[in-house]
Amino acid sequence: xxKPLILDGSKVAEHMKDQLAVRxxxxxxxxxxxxxxxxxxxxxxxxxxxxxxxxxxxKRIGIRSIRVDLPASTTTEQLIETIQQLNxxxxxxxxxxxxxxxxxxxERAAFEAIAIEKDVDxxxxxxxxxxxxxxxxxxxxxxxxILAILDYYDIPIEGKHAVVIGRSPILGKPVxxxxxxxxxxxxxxxxRTNGLPALVGLGDIVVAAVGKAKFVQGxxxxxxxxxxxxxxxxxxxxxxxxxxxxxxxxxxxxxxAGVGPVTIATLLKHTVDSAERAASR
Amino acid sequence: xxKPLILDGSKVAEHMKDQLAVRxxxxxxxxxxxxxxxxxxxxxxxxxxxxxxxxxxxKRIGIRSIRVDLPASTTTEQLIETIQQLNxxxxxxxxxxxxxxxxxxxERAAFEAIAIEKDVDxxxxxxxxxxxxxxxxxxxxxxxxILAILDYYDIPIEGKHAVVIGRSPILGKPVxxxxxxxxxxxxxxxxRTNGLPALVGLGDIVVAAVGKAKFVQGxxxxxxxxxxxxxxxxxxxxxxxxxxxxxxxxxxxxxxAGVGPVTIATLLKHTVDSAERAASR
Numbered sequence: 001x002x003k004p005l006i007l008d009g010s011k012v013a014e015h016m017k018d019q020l021a022v023r024x025x026x027x028x029x030x031x032x033x034x035x036x037x038x039x040x041x042x043x044x045x046x047x048x049x050x051x052x053x054x055x056x057x058x059k060r061i062g063i064r065s066i067r068v069d070l071p072a073s074t075t076t077e078q079l080i081e082t083i084q085q086l087n088x089x090x091x092x093x094x095x096x097x098x099x100x101x102x103x104x105x106x107e108r109a110a111f112e113a114i115a116i117e118k119d120v121d122x123x124x125x126x127x128x129x130x131x132x133x134x135x136x137x138x139x140x141x142x143x144x145x146i147l148a149i150l151d152y153y154d155i156p157i158e159g160k161h162a163v164v165i166g167r168s169p170i171l172g173k174p175v176x177x178x179x180x181x182x183x184x185x186x187x188x189x190x191x192r193t194n195g196l197p198a199l200v201g202l203g204d205i206v207v208a209a210v211g212k213a214k215f216v217q218g219x220x221x222x223x224x225x226x227x228x229x230x231x232x233x234x235x236x237x238x239x240x241x242x243x244x245x246x247x248x249x250x251x252x253x254x255x256x257a258g259v260g261p262v263t264i265a266t267l268l269k270h271t272v273d274s275a276e277r278a279a280s281r
Numbered sequence: 282x283x284k285p286l287i288l289d290g291s292k293v294a295e296h297m298k299d300q301l302a303v304r305x306x307x308x309x310x311x312x313x314x315x316x317x318x319x320x321x322x323x324x325x326x327x328x329x330x331x332x333x334x335x336x337x338x339x340k341r342i343g344i345r346s347i348r349v350d351l352p353a354s355t356t357t358e359q360l361i362e363t364i365q366q367l368n369x370x371x372x373x374x375x376x377x378x379x380x381x382x383x384x385x386x387x388e389r390a391a392f393e394a395i396a397i398e399k400d401v402d403x404x405x406x407x408x409x410x411x412x413x414x415x416x417x418x419x420x421x422x423x424x425x426x427i428l429a430i431l432d433y434y435d436i437p438i439e440g441k442h443a444v445v446i447g448r449s450p451i452l453g454k455p456v457x458x459x460x461x462x463x464x465x466x467x468x469x470x471x472x473r474t475n476g477l478p479a480l481v482g483l484g485d486i487v488v489a490a491v492g493k494a495k496f497v498q499g500x501x502x503x504x505x506x507x508x509x510x511x512x513x514x515x516x517x518x519x520x521x522x523x524x525x526x527x528x529x530x531x532x533x534x535x536x537x538a539g540v541g542p543v544t545i546a547t548l549l550k551h552t553v554d555s556a557e558r559a560a561s562r
Binding site for chain 1 (some may be wrong): 389406407409410411413439440441442448450454457458461464466467468469470471473474475476480
């Protein structure tokens with residue numbers, strides 16, 4: 001029976017947070033406290049859970065967190081006004097607008113309102129392009145987390161064929177760009193892809209970012225491939241069929257405790273990066 | 282013997298220019314003359330030829346063209362100053378900085394200086410990201426030309442596997458993004474790709490954007506594939522071996538008279554688009 005390496009996201013995240021704690025302590029000497037502002041619009045329970053988890057993670061390593069809760073009836077204009085106030089607030093180093101927002105809000109316009117130097121979640125178009133061109137300060141957190149996991153376990157990327165399933169602006173597209181910039185050959189697949197199983201079977205690295213529980217089947221995976229599951233669906237399951245994929249993969253992220261905790265650690269890291277940049281200005 | 286459809290770029294470009302002439306005439310009624318400013322730094326002879334061709338193409342359909350020639354010794358700061366003057370000049374609707382610039386110049390910084398509403402060549406990071414997200418006003422001209430050729434000949438893109446060879450910021454990356462947004466499955470290959478021939482052989486649509494004469498071999502091509510050659514190398518040859526690829530392709534662009542003339546027509550179209558937008562403000 002195949003025994004893949006379990007890519008332990010909790011361990012990667014702990015390592016990152018240990019490093020961050022040192023930097024937060026150094027900033028405290030200069031009387032700077034990194035601060036992340038999180039905006040939650042409406043009362044989607046899983047979004048509320050994410051926001052709470054992020055707030056707790058901040059607290060544990062000495063990052064201040066501000067939580068702005070807005071009613072579901074908030075207009076795009078009101079949301080943008082809130083964002084602009086946070087842009088103007090010198091004590092705030094990072095702004096996270098929890099995705100998704102209610103349908104009547106123009107999410108893209110709201111994302112664009114975030115000042116580039118506080119866009120620690122990499123959601124602005126400018127941040128996206130800087131990332132695609134390889135010089136972003138803050139790439140989107142989940143894509144960056146996927147790369148951080150590969151790097152922590154010293155899994156080579158250059159020259160490998162990476163197959164990304166999903167093309168969202170905050171996950172599939174930026175992770176494709178980042179893998180390409182690390183010299184992987186990248187195939188981006190999506191709902192209109194024909195012959196998906198055979199294409200996934202080409203991947204040395206497979207990124208599941210499709211948002212459907214257990215979508216990626218075990219027999220799609222090339223023996224020895226590395227599987228990174230960025231999904232998180234009802235019932236605590238990812239986008240890949242973990243048990244079945246484990247039969248073939250050489251390494252795989254579990255769900256939970258895979259990409260998720262590293263995404264949060266990446267958000268904290270970007271907030272500390274931003275606080276250091278602000279302190280040195 | 283296989284007889285592919287020759288994707289005649291001159292014909293596509295003529296069709297586009299016929300449509301543009303009507304729009305230029307309508308603008309003339311409002312006393313608006315579309316104007317493209319082209320900046321050439323240094324005296325690279327092939328760049329000078331491109332700039333001259335673009336100027337002549339403008340003239341033929343009634344677009345005014347301004348040519349700014351700067352010496353090879355121009356600094357990044359001086360170049361940016363020139364660009365800013367053109368940004369501020371209300372009579373200029375499009376700005377093209379001829380690529381490449383001399384090595385001592387920070388080309389990225391110069392591109393970034395172009396105002397987004399005059400970035401008719403789609404070279405700014407913001408323009409790139411808007412294109413990747415599917416809402417750019419002006420995608421890069423060569424990628425847009427490739428799509429225009431496919432559309433002119435009614436070649437389906439959705440659900441097809443497109444293989445792009447090359448990942449430059451103005452060609453490989455944006456054309457990959459545009460094909461993805463048109464629901465192709467996209468594989469982006471480059472100099473570090475392993476097993477390139479087999480990957481190219483998966484492509485229903487193959488885009489050669491690598492900058493090496495006759496690089497793409499005929500026996501790499503899947504029988505029936507569509508080959509788009511964005512290369513233009515010494516000796517008037519493209520990045521694909523035209524004769525050999527023609528043995529297998531169902532459709533192919535020649536070099537010259539393939540992608541090149543449509544790229545120029547696209548630049549003219551974007552300039553007219555920009556003039557119309559300025560006139561309606």
